[in-house]
């Protein structure tokens with residue numbers, strides 16, 4: 001069976017707690033080549049996670065103002081400081097795509113892999129592979145598809161990727177990396193970046209020479225997940241290596257690894273002086289993380305004290321429903337597009353449609369376990385979602401749970417006369 005790159009396997013072992021350093025904050029913006037990114041925060045590429053639905057969901061969750069979101073409305077000081085910004089998430093990236101696959105695919109299939117919407121700009125497409133010519137071809141495809149940036153993955157530790165010398169497998173071959181850098185650089189005019197781990201293992205740490213090589217070959221920025229391939233996701237990310245890379249190059253450095261809170265983001269900037277922060281695993285469990293970072297930064301600038309909103313359970317439920325509805329809508333859109341291409345779905349088309357439905361329901365189940373983490377009765381909601389067999393059935397179970405939960409809270413409020421906590425359910 002194909003092993004998936006799952007979020008569940010990648011929880012934090014023993015997260016370090018950081019407090020907000022007094023003076024540091026995440027920069028308001030930075031530029032990669034000619035692309036301005038504001039604020040200096042990046043949603044990390046995550047296979048099986050950062051598809052177009054999730055990316056737009058995160059961008060929306062990162063907006064500062066929303067008529068329906070009372071938690072955000074209270075952050076009025078943020079709006080005045082950042083009124084020229086659209087979202088607390090400055091840059092989004094696709095999940096990694098195989099350059100070999102992309103260059104072989106038919107046009108229609110390619111489009112599905114490289115789907116994005118106008119409101120996703122600026123957006124970067126990430127490629128993996130080890131053949132310089134194929135990577136250069138695929139980078140051209142990415143550029144032609146309208147992406148703002150193209151990124152090369154030199155960090156993926158998955159065995160099936162490393163076995164083809166892709167992802168972190170390449171970290172053992174700097175000369176081949178140089179050939180790839182030069183081939184891709186010559187193939188496109190959009191900014192070209194690389195995301196890598198520190199090296200294969202502690203005996204073979206290459207992040208500093210690799211960053212210098214990237215700069216020499218004309219790449220426009222580097223992003224470091226501060227672990228080796230052998231570390232997998234264990235232990236703490238070693239931010240001191242991000243600092244070492246920052247010291248070594250003049251192109252922007254994006255720091256990545258173990259940011260879970262606005263305090264962590266500021267602490268990473270403080271410890272490394274990186275130009276931007278990249279956030280992966282925190283986003284699916286806390287889709288508000290980018291907005292919280294922006295709130296924290298703006299509040300700190302305005303008042304000297306960093307504060308940010310914690311979403312109520314009510315807001316969390318609404319968020320679950322929104323994301324699930326977006327997944328269901330996306331499938332409906334794809335099917336409508338297919339129906340206009342062919343009068344009736346071919347047998348292959350029907351099989352593909354069933355696979356998409358299964359995939360969407362799988363995503364709902366996967367995300368249910370993240371979004372509902374730590375909320376009252378979350379296990380009951382997870383159970384209901386795991387038992388549902390289709391997208392609409394999942395939506396129904398969220399709706400029923402949500403209604404029961406609100407009713408229960410109002411009843412408790414009436415019975416106990418307790419105002420505490422229940423106000424969250426009464427809007």
Ligand SMILES: Cc1cc2nc3c(=O)[nH]c(=O)nc-3n(C[C@H](O)[C@H](O)[C@H](O)COP(=O)(O)O)c2cc1C
Nearest residue numbers: 006007010044045046047096225257258279280281
């Ligand atoms: C489920 C999952 C899928 C991932 N897929 C990719 C990927 O496609 N490309 C990539 O460069 N990194 C990938 N990563 C690594 C993340 O981009 C990021 O470097 C890593 O999770 C560390 O950041 P964090 O501590 O903020 O999660 C993935 C991580 C997870 C958890």
